[in-house]
Amino acid sequence: MTTYVLRRVLLMVPTLFVIASLTFVLMRLAPGGPFMSEKEIPAKAKAELLKRYGLDRPLHEQYVAFLGNTLRLDFGPSYKYPDRQVRDIILEGFSVSAELGAWALALALVLGVPIGTIAAVRQNRPADHAAMFMALAGVSIPNFVLGPALVLAFALTLLWLPAGLWTGPASRIMPVLALSLSYVAYIARLTRAGMLEVLRQDYIRTARAKGLAEHVVVVKHALKLGILPVISYLGPAAARIIMGSIVIEQIFAIPGLGRYLVVGATNRDYTLVMGVVLFYASFLLVLNLLVDVAYSWLDPRVELA
Amino acid sequence: MSIGLRPPASVLAASAPARPPRSLWSDAWARLRRNRMAVSAAVFLVVMGTLATFAPWLPGLPDPALQDLAKGASPPTFAHVFGTDELGRDLLARVLHGGRISLLVGLVGTLVSLLIGVTWGAVAGYVGGRADDVMMRVVDVLYALPYLFLVILLLVFFSRSLVMLFVALGLVQWLTMARIVRGQVLSLKHQAFVEAARALGATDAAIIFRHIVPNTLGPVIVYTTLTVPAVILQEAFLSFLGLGVQPPNASWGTLVSDGARLLALFPWLVTFPGLAMSLTLLAFNFLGDGLRDALDPQGRKEGGA
Numbered sequence: 094m095t096t097y098v099l100r101r102v103l104l105m106v107p108t109l110f111v112i113a114s115l116t117f118v119l120m121r122l123a124p125g126g127p128f129m130s131e132k133e134i135p136a137k138a139k140a141e142l143l144k145r146y147g148l149d150r151p152l153h154e155q156y157v158a159f160l161g162n163t164l165r166l167d168f169g170p171s172y173k174y175p176d177r178q179v180r181d182i183i184l185e186g187f188s189v190s191a192e193l194g195a196w197a198l199a200l201a202l203v204l205g206v207p208i209g210t211i212a213a214v215r216q217n218r219p220a221d222h223a224a225m226f227m228a229l230a231g232v233s234i235p236n237f238v239l240g241p242a243l244v245l246a247f248a249l250t251l252l253w254l255p256a257g258l259w260t261g262p263a264s265r266i267m268p269v270l271a272l273s274l275s276y277v278a279y280i281a282r283l284t285r286a287g288m289l290e291v292l293r294q295d296y297i298r299t300a301r302a303k304g305l306a307e308h309v310v311v312v313k314h315a316l317k318l319g320i321l322p323v324i325s326y327l328g329p330a331a332a333r334i335i336m337g338s339i340v341i342e343q344i345f346a347i348p349g350l351g352r353y354l355v356v357g358a359t360n361r362d363y364t365l366v367m368g369v370v371l372f373y374a375s376f377l378l379v380l381n382l383l384v385d386v387a388y389s390w391l392d393p394r395v396e397l398a
Numbered sequence: 399m400s401i402g403l404r405p406p407a408s409v410l411a412a413s414a415p416a417r418p419p420r421s422l423w424s425d426a427w428a429r430l431r432r433n434r435m436a437v438s439a440a441v442f443l444v445v446m447g448t449l450a451t452f453a454p455w456l457p458g459l460p461d462p463a464l465q466d467l468a469k470g471a472s473p474p475t476f477a478h479v480f481g482t483d484e485l486g487r488d489l490l491a492r493v494l495h496g497g498r499i500s501l502l503v504g505l506v507g508t509l510v511s512l513l514i515g516v517t518w519g520a521v522a523g524y525v526g527g528r529a530d531d532v533m534m535r536v537v538d539v540l541y542a543l544p545y546l547f548l549v550i551l552l553l554v555f556f557s558r559s560l561v562m563l564f565v566a567l568g569l570v571q572w573l574t575m576a577r578i579v580r581g582q583v584l585s586l587k588h589q590a591f592v593e594a595a596r597a598l599g600a601t602d603a604a605i606i607f608r609h610i611v612p613n614t615l616g617p618v619i620v621y622t623t624l625t626v627p628a629v630i631l632q633e634a635f636l637s638f639l640g641l642g643v644q645p646p647n648a649s650w651g652t653l654v655s656d657g658a659r660l661l662a663l664f665p666w667l668v669t670f671p672g673l674a675m676s677l678t679l680l681a682f683n684f685l686g687d688g689l690r691d692a693l694d695p696q697g698r699k700e701g702g703a
Contacts, residue, residue, distance in 0.1 A: 233680035238672035370547040
């Protein structure tokens with residue numbers, strides 16, 4: 094196990110290196126620079142700017158410096174907010190985004206797993222059909238449609254909840270709901286499929302033959318294996334929730350990392366975009382590793398090699 | 399009618415008398431037609447697709463770019479069934495023209511992923527050995543990358559043209575397709591008809607593309623149906639960030655994103671595009687589920703997610 098984790102960590106190094114290098118190459122290949130504004134900048138000011146961002150040095154020196162800085166999570170100052178370091182923006186935004194994402198993922202699990210389990214136990218009965226219809230509908234409604242719909246209903250019509258910002262507990266309800274719905278639906282589908290598979294197996298029949306109560310069989314015996322597809326989905330789910338939170342933060346005016354990515358993207362704030370992308374890339378790699386380890390812990394049949 | 403070839407009475411009892419032997423396809427077709435949700439979904443998609451495709455030539459449909467600033471935003475009326483936007487443009491026309499772009503992006507993006515995925519998976523599965531190892535290793539590594547971030551970088555640094563969007567979205571989607579096709583090919587390549595083709599002197603390329611790939615069509619069709627909504631969603635996501643379809647063109651994603659900004663004032667601007675998009679995605683998902691049930695009766699029992 095330890096050697097496996099070590100190997101995976103070592104494998105992450107080249108992956109991150111490739112991502113970082115690719116980002117650097119893309120940025121250098123990009124036509125136009127961040128300072129190609131409509132207004133002509135005086136030559137002296139421009140030279141000053143280039144120097145400040147280290148763009149006046151030879152390319153290979155820039156590359157080495159870039160890799161070294163990336164290792165230290167130091168992406169330099171933002172182009173759009175020149176007085177702020179990209180690192181500070183990332184750390185500040187991520188604390189908000191992480192909270193939003195964690196709540197959404199937790200809600201998806203808390204709702205999705207029971208719904209899927211009930212659907213599997215009641216396979217082909219009305220409860221199953223209803224749950225699966227709603228799950229398919231839930232997968233199909235994009236979060237950027239659901240978000241405005243919630244705002245329209247609960248903030249603008251019923252006036253129950255604040256329409257945006259990230260200020261009190263009440264302001265968390267709608268963004269978390271809007272972000273998590275499609276994952277509730279998808280996790281319900283995964284759980285149902287996994288449970289149907291497991292419920293047919295011999296050891297479940299044995300458990301029932303022992304005279305165990307049905308809920309003990311389902312919850313204690315079947316769920317432990319039936320939930321495995323959900324566990325392996327957690328990696329991609331986290332990636333998608335991160336993408337989703339970019340949209341949700343925009344809709345609800347939440348000062349998270351996604352919001353900065355949007356601002357950076359539209360303003361061609363290269364350092365900010367690169368910093369956020371690299372940060373999220375490494376974050377996801379670590380997360381995927383954790384998911385794989387959790388998987389082998391839950392299912393001892395899986396050999397980590 | 400020849401009596402000698404009739405199947406046993408037990409088979410006939412369940413079906414119409416003297417039914418001709420059914421191929422996989424006619425069998426699947428019969429099963430699909432019995433699935434009411436899938437049929438309604440298909441009908442909806444045909445109607446939506448036709449309206450969107452012929453939007454520029456529909457009689458009575460105003461030009462989606464035609465502004466009427468004096469009129470401004472008006473809620474739905476008889477003259478403008480979906481209302482008008484803040485520039486007085488007819489929303490129905492904008493939604494149909496937007497659907498044209500969204501569906502086009504969805505289909506072309508899927509086509510790109512289909513071409514790459516099927517070729518990659520078929521070659522890897524057929525050639526096997528080291529080539530297979532290397533090719534699938536590439537897929538594994540790419541899986542670990544947060545791919546959509548690279549797309550964001552590409553679109554931030556380079557042109558935001560429609561072609562770039564097609565390529566970028568197709569590039570994101572082909573990995574799963576490659577895995578599915580490879581799995582199919584591995585199980586097909588040792589079957590007798592492949593040996594027969596080789597005995598007849600067919601080249602490897604001919605065997606792969608003329609004999610093996612057509613036999614993988616079932617799962618490929620199912621996955622393709624489910625890829626189209628995924629691509630449409632991703633395009634909408636990118637458009638939401640301002641990186642997707644650029645004005646004066648508009649997709650459903652841009653319409654929803656524009657509408658969401660004016661939600662408090664003109665709620666219909668997000669309602670109708672959101673509805674059109676959600677229903678289309680729902681229809682694709684229902685059709686995909688129906689196709690899976692029809693083409694893979696075994697999978698139906700498992701209820702696959």
